[in-house]
Each structure stands twice: as structure tokens, then as C-alpha cells.
Amino acid sequence: MKTEVPLVARPKQVQLNDVKIWVVSKVNYKEFVKEYAKKNGGDSYIALSVKDYENLSLNFAELRRYIEQQKQIIVYYENAVTPNKEEEDGKVQ
Numbered sequence: 001m002k003t004e005v006p007l008v009a010r011p012k013q014v015q016l017n018d019v020k021i022w023v024v025s026k027v028n029y030k031e032f033v034k035e036y037a038k039k040n041g042g043d044s045y046i047a048l049s050v051k052d053y054e055n056l057s058l059n060f061a062e063l064r065r066y067i068e069q070q071k072q073i074i075v076y077y078e079n080a081v082t083p084n085k086e087e088e089d090g091k092v093q
Contacts, residue, residue, distance in 0.1 A: 005081040 024032045037043060048056065 004083075007078055007082070 022032060022036070033043070036045070
């Protein structure tokens, strides 16, 4: 006889905020500063090197892989603790 374990509701879906990324070079720096200040009212920026941007992208891919694997493990255990149709009808496999 299997131990009955109550299934817990899945968490709500992730709702992400939009992120705007500007590519700035010597060619468009002055125009960028002018437009950025007009839209955001500030003159502080956060900069990433191309390599750091690539690392950020790889980190997100790694998080996505990890989450997908966790979802598979959760489904496996949900299936393991859910009674089979035959067991419910009185037929044990």
C-alpha cells in the first residue's frame, strides 16, 4: 500500500518586468546621454562588458535548465504518489 501524500498546488507563473538594454559606443554616446536623460531624468548608468553580458545570458540559460529539471523531478514524485486507476478499482498491480 502506498503512503498517501497530498499534492501541493504549483506556484503561480513568473511575471517578469521589461528590461531595456542600450548598446552604446563612441559613435552614439552623446545622443544616448541626451535621450536617456530626457526619458529617465538621470545621468547614472550601469555598464556590462560584452563578456559579462554573455555570462549573464549563460547564467539565465543555466537557471532555465535547473528549473526544467526541478519540474521534471516534481512531476516524477507527483506521479509516484498519485494512485493508479487500477488501484482505485481494487486491482493492485
